[in-house]
Structures are given as C-alpha cells and as structure tokens.
Amino acid sequence: SQTIHQWPATLVQPVGSPLSLECTVEGTSNPNLYWYRQAAGRGLQLLFYSVGIGQISSEVPQNLSASRPQDRQFILSSKKLLLSDSGFYLCAWSTGRSGNTIYFGEGSWLTVV
Amino acid sequence: AQSVSQHNHHVILSEAASLELGCNYSYGGTVNLFWYVQYPGQHLQLLLKYFSGDPLVKGIKGFEAEFIKSKFSFNLRKPSVQWSDTAEYFCAVNAEGATNKLIFGTGTLLAVQP
Numbered sequence: 001s002q003t004i005h006q007w008p009a010t011l012v013q014p015v016g017s018p019l020s021l022e023c024t025v026e027g028t029s030n031p032n033l034y035w036y037r038q039a040a041g042r043g044l045q046l047l048f049y050s051v052g053i054g055q056i057s058s059e060v061p062q063n064l065s066a067s068r069p070q071d072r073q074f075i076l077s078s079k080k081l082l083l084s085d086s087g088f089y090l091c092a093w094s095t096g097r098s099g100n101t102i103y104f105g106e107g108s109w110l111t112v113v
Numbered sequence: 114a115q116s117v118s119q120h121n122h123h124v125i126l127s128e129a130a131s132l133e134l135g136c137n138y139s140y141g142g143t144v145n146l147f148w149y150v151q152y153p154g155q156h157l158q159l160l161l162k163y164f165s166g167d168p169l170v171k172g173i174k175g176f177e178a179e180f181i182k183s184k185f186s187f188n189l190r191k192p193s194v195q196w197s198d199t200a201e202y203f204c205a206v207n208a209e210g211a212t213n214k215l216i217f218g219t220g221t222l223l224a225v226q227p
Binding site: 034036043044045046049059090094101102104105106107 | 119159
C-alpha cells in the first residue's frame with residue numbers, strides 16, 4: 001500500500017533562517033506531488049505541485065520554493081523565513097489520472113519567531 | 114481561475130440534527146468535486162467525490178452530496194449527525210485537464226453537541 005511521510009512534524013525557526021521540509025511517498029511511482037498550506041479561516045492553499053522530477057509549478061508568489069530531486073521526494077524550502085511563513089504545511093500525492101483522490105501527509109507545524 | 118466557496122465557517126448542531134454544508138464553485142467547464150474531512154488530530158481524508166454520472170453521491174459514514182450543475186453547487190448532507198462527526202469539512206474542485214490540481218474551500222468547522 002502507499003504511504004506518505006513528511007518531516008519534521010514541528011519546527012520553530014527564527015526570522016531569516018532557512019527552511020527545509022521533506023516529504024516522501026512509498027508504494028507508487030511517478031505520483032503527482034503537492035505542497036499545501038493550511039491557515040485558520042483560509043482553508044487549504046495550494047503552494048506547489050509537481051508532475052515529475054524537476055517539474056515544479058508555483059501557484060502563489062511567495063518566499064518559498066519547492067524541489068523534486070527524486071520521483072517520490074518533494075522538498076519545501078526557504079532561504080530566509082518571514083513571520084508570515086508560519087503555518088501548517090501539508091504534503092500530498094495523487095496518481096496522474098485527472099480527478100483522482102489526493103492523499104495527505106501528517107502535516108508540519110512551522111512557527112517563525 | 115477556479116475558486117470554491119464554503120459559506121458556513123462554523124456550524125454547531127445537536128446530535129440527531131440534520132446537516133447541510135454549502136459549497137459553490139466557479140468554473141465553466143467540466144469539474145470533479147470532492148469533500149474532504151479532517152477529524153481532530155487526524156489527517157485530511159476523502160469523504161466522497163463526484164466525477165460523472167449520478168449527481169447524488171454517497172460517501173462514508175452516511176454522508177452524501179448532490180451536484181447541481183446549474184447552481185455550481187455540491188452541498189454535503191447527512192440526515193442525522195453524531196458527536197463523532199465533529200470535524201472540519203473541506204469542499205474541493207478539480208477542473209478536467211488541470212493535471213489534478215485540487216482547489217479547496219476555506220473549510221467548515223462542525224461541532225456536534227451530545
């Protein structure tokens with residue numbers, strides 16, 4: 001069966017420090033991969049999605065970037081965190097078929113102080 | 114661009130009451146529609162989805178949703194809620210051909226009082 005893991009689960013970082021959140025998927029190949037941010041009252045905001053290695057689409061201009069160095073690995077990064085980057089980040093995957101179910105990871109709480 | 118609106122941000126019901134959560138989307142083409150649920154302390158998980166065919170979709174735990182194309186709506190219903198239905202509910206839409214890009218609404222927090 002397929003599984004998705006992301007880490008770290010909780011992170012407290014000072015303003016201006018770098019960020020790296022990592023996500024891996026097991027049990028499937030060539031998945032679509034996603035990073036979402038969940039903020040209170042704002043639902044789930046799609047940040048990035050990827051349909052293949054090295055292919056990243058950015059949905060929202062921001063201080064973050066994403067990379068997909070391997071087929072089942074998706075990394076969310078920042079060179080210098082802002083206070084506004086605080087939030088709950090969710091990695092997710094789906095098969096390549098249009099409209100298929102998206103499966104979410106456990107989430108990572110980021111607090112920028 | 115697609116968007117999803119959930120008009121009820123916070124709903125409080127007593128057990129056995131009926132539930133209807135509103136969801137409207139904006140997109141002129143063919144869409145796939147979803148309801149996801151997040152129980153306290155758990156992952157987001159799929160509740161039900163509509164791709165085509167019968168516009169009345171039945172999901173897990175007695176939930177159902179009706180796709181009304183003319184109203185661009187996909188409301189979630191349950192005839193009798195339980196305390197265990199307390200959760201946050203998200204409506205989502207994926208436009209056909211959009212490479213599985215799922216756009217979510219802002220969520221509705223449902224609290225069921227025993």
